[in-house]
Amino acid sequence: MLVRIKPEDVEIGMFIHAFEGSWFDHPFWTKHFCVETAEQLLRIRGSAIDGLVIDQSRSRVTTSEAVSPPQFTRPTAVEEVAPPFRRAQVAFGLPSTPPRDELRRKPGYNSECRRARRLIDKSRDAVIDMFDTARLGRAVEARRMVPLARSIGDSIERDTKALVNLVRLKEKDEYTYVHSVAVCALMMNFGRHLGLDEPVVQDLGVAGLLHDLGKVAIADDILNKNGSLSEGELHSVRGHPLAGHALLENSQGVPEAALEVCLRHHEKLDGGGYPGGLRREALSLFARMGAICDVYDAVTSNRPYKAAWAPCEALTEMQGWTGHFDVPLLDRFADSLGIFPIGTLVRLSSGELGIVMGSGGEAWEDVMVRVFFDCETLAECDPFDRAVAPSAENPRIVGRDSPTFWRFPDWDMMRWRVMAAEVAA
Numbered sequence: 001m002l003v004r005i006k007p008e009d010v011e012i013g014m015f016i017h018a019f020e021g022s023w024f025d026h027p028f029w030t031k032h033f034c035v036e037t038a039e040q041l042l043r044i045r046g047s048a049i050d051g052l053v054i055d056q057s058r059s060r061v062t063t064s065e066a067v068s069p070p071q072f073t074r075p076t077a078v079e080e081v082a083p084p085f086r087r088a089q090v091a092f093g094l095p096s097t098p099p100r101d102e103l104r105r106k107p108g109y110n111s112e113c114r115r116a117r118r119l120i121d122k123s124r125d126a127v128i129d130m131f132d133t134a135r136l137g138r139a140v141e142a143r144r145m146v147p148l149a150r151s152i153g154d155s156i157e158r159d160t161k162a163l164v165n166l167v168r169l170k171e172k173d174e175y176t177y178v179h180s181v182a183v184c185a186l187m188m189n190f191g192r193h194l195g196l197d198e199p200v201v202q203d204l205g206v207a208g209l210l211h212d213l214g215k216v217a218i219a220d221d222i223l224n225k226n227g228s229l230s231e232g233e234l235h236s237v238r239g240h241p242l243a244g245h246a247l248l249e250n251s252q253g254v255p256e257a258a259l260e261v262c263l264r265h266h267e268k269l270d271g272g273g274y275p276g277g278l279r280r281e282a283l284s285l286f287a288r289m290g291a292i293c294d295v296y297d298a299v300t301s302n303r304p305y306k307a308a309w310a311p312c313e314a315l316t317e318m319q320g321w322t323g324h325f326d327v328p329l330l331d332r333f334a335d336s337l338g339i340f341p342i343g344t345l346v347r348l349s350s351g352e353l354g355i356v357m358g359s360g361g362e363a364w365e366d367v368m369v370r371v372f373f374d375c376e377t378l379a380e381c382d383p384f385d386r387a388v389a390p391s392a393e394n395p396r397i398v399g400r401d402s403p404t405f406w407r408f409p410d411w412d413m414m415r416w417r418v419m420a421a422e423v424a425a
Helices: 038-045 100-105 109-135 142-158 160-166 172-193 198-210 213-217 231-238 240-249 256-264 285-299 311-319 327-337 411-420
Strands: 002-005 015-019 052-055 345-348 352-360 366-374 379-388 397-400
Touching (some): 109 142, 109 198, 142 172, 142 198, 172 285, 198 256, 198 285, 231 240, 240 256, 285 327, 327 397, 352 411, 366 411
Antiparallel strands (some): 345 397, 352 366
């Protein structure tokens, strides 16, 4: 049974199903966990959330003062209770948002988040209108997407986290539309990280907004199906790049990058993708970028048939899909987000090297790094685990590092040894 309570009524032993209000107002990177410590209790009670939902069936204690449970109008495999764009989910994995008192001390941060919310709403509505136009058989006015992409680019320039974190928050019925906004933001952020010229970055933003236009040809019950697709349904889904490309070809002012990404974002480096089965050199940089951004946003979003993956685990899995992505380009993408897959060699501001082991902390908000090397003495040390908070100033993760630079003789064996080492609790 789900019940809604106020933050001040939370007790140790209660299982939190969801937070209400903006995820910027609560201090955790996850929304499903049991309150186990006094520190967690104080952080919840001291936050600015409006309320939270407790799962009584998974709690060790119950509350007699809980209000009536929330009403679900569209129950899904992953139930949501907060209003649109106010989810507690944080699937993007960029550095943690500071607590509310720190936000107040950071000039302009909250105002930029509010501006980003308005921009996402506006962009979503524009994409919905574009899809509706295409469904009616009318030509898509691609030029309408240009100022939207420019506004999204400006928002990223002001504060990357404010926009790219917020686009993670998707309703089931709006997934396709906000996914397009998310891919737009990811493509532009990625393009700037690669040092591409700004006009090219703007075109990549338009490409992100238009890349899934062909989904107008797919029935909603297929797009939102919980189970596996039949052969016929799979054929329908795999036809959307060609359908979208045909729609865009009949429209004026569509950048070449948008045509390329629309047609090729489901191709794979080994030729196992669709619709063309192209391989390696036949795939342009834009197609390779589109494939990465599209899949990353998809696997870190809640869908009717699966729960979202955490960013660190998502990139770790994507690195293991042999033949799917351009691996060096995928590493650059991870760098553009500040996300470090499991097994990545990173340098800490404390002058140490470590290997990313995953997530940690009471609510899995920290990055767990296994420290094994002292950069000052140029010597290995006994491995130990250090939880690095996303917002920490010191120690913090400076960035990924190169095993070759440190002349580690057999990095694969060394990494395995360090990761398999027993460390003190």
